[in-house]
Amino acid sequence: MSASLRRLPYLLSAAGLALLLSGCAPSHLITRPLADALASQGSGAEDDLELAREASSFYLKLSESVLKDEPTHRGLAVAVASGFTQYAYAFVADEADRLEARDTRGAAQLRERAARLYQRGRDHALKALSLRYPDLMAQLALPEPSLRIEKADVPLAYWGAAAWGGLVSLSKDKPEVVADLPLAVNLARLAWQQDPGFGDGNLASLMGSFEAARPGGSRSQATAYFDEALRLADGRSAGAFVAKAEGVALPAGDRAQFESLLKAALAVQESAGSPLTLSNQLMRRRARWLLDSAEDLF
Template sequence: MTTVRFPRRGARPAIALLLVGLLLSGCSPRQMVIGGIADELAAQGQSAEPDLDLAREASAFYLKLSESILRQQPGHRPLAEAVAGGFTQYAYAFVAGEAEQIEARDARAAQRLRQRAAKLYQRAQRHALQALEQEHPGFVRALASPQPQDWPPLKPEQVGLAYWAAAAWGGWISLSKDDPEVVADLPLAVRLAQLAWAVDPAWGDGALTGLLATFEASRPGGSQAQALRWFDQAIAQSAGKSVGPLLGKAESYALPAGDQALFEKLLHQALTIKDQADSPLTLQNEVMRRRARWLLDKTADLF
């Protein structure tokens, strides 16, 4: 996971003022109005927000509005990326995560949350793939081809969309183990991440490399040695700024390996990361730190 794309404080007034200003301009055509709102929403999606609870409260409004504007501007790549990223991270941080935390005391409620998270991941994946299809008709069909020469090329500016499509796809698959048709698409999600990594392996301060590592560690027949190399590369790429690669290595490598010492070391290391002022990673890191603390509290149950 990478930058959490939720609106900052004041997002609603800023968007409302923009809308009023554009409408009052009189000579602006409708598409200019919609395009201006799309630009503003995409920018809001990349802003930093240090308050996790405020982000949760604001995100529903932001995502619904952004999704509505995106339907009218389907070719707006920055907004499509923000929407796909927003739904993916909302599902991970606020829905799937809550399901895990309440599982022990309310299994039925946890299952309902997992089903909701799966639908949100699916929604994010659909937005990202539709944007890629918009720019490259036949993208999904080409991705599914068994012939490497048919696989769709990616431009550097499309790597973010590809990352969110693959990450959301992976999340959807992980919560759909009883749906063979969904699970069967895992190779396509991995392939998309690999195509993106070939274009920009350092994307997202190690987020893309970390996603490949997680896929490799969890897929049937995956190489744990390769997963470890990718996790270590992702940690190096993050340069001490992102909690995500450390948490990913702890959960997807150390935990399955039964290495409690490494598991605890990585989580404690994750908790030492301090965010720089106005860092776009602030909210993502806080989500990950909360999870790291929760995992540390559950260590005795996990090993």
């Protein structure tokens, strides 16, 4: 969701040229540079949530289309998987939560859409990983997978697991989807084994969320993951505070800790041009909504 719009005219031109020249040049020579350009979009900073939302749908559709022609492009696969996952959370599932109090039917429709988007992001990540590790799905189904992924594939594993977790969380009436939670957890563990510091705490937060959610999960272990996420984020990520508030304090019924963590999230300020600008803006908005909803949550 942090994609910059500065190169959008180039991307539009490149897409147009790809269509124009497709009859007289090998498609790989056309789509590869476009794939490189699209994959790089996620590194830019954006501080306007609505602008990001409006741009994201075009970016995702174009990126997904190019990925079909460049299925082995790791960077683009990461961008597409992360894009669908972030869009589902930031602009659909979060909106459903805030809509619930006044329109339960509308909220349910949004959650159904978010689930489809999460599934799309997950499937792109799994497809890209399976091209590198043909036994991936069989390994994920094992209690203790022996597979070890390369560090370069940690982003794909992280976003695949995050999208899978989002899908499971919105599919409580679909036991066949919920039954896949152990596979999602194992995918996150593959990333954790290779690079536990990935995302400056994002992976640690995901591990904490899975530990808190899985049957037989340990609250103390979940807390340890969330605390590690806070340490890695070093006060720069509002999301780390919100994750612990929702993953530990809320289930424990600890309103004082819940509100303290959310107020800490609201206090997070990033420097100009920070890649965390958009995510922090989103998570501060969620923190405010959670604080306003505390009476209903406890």
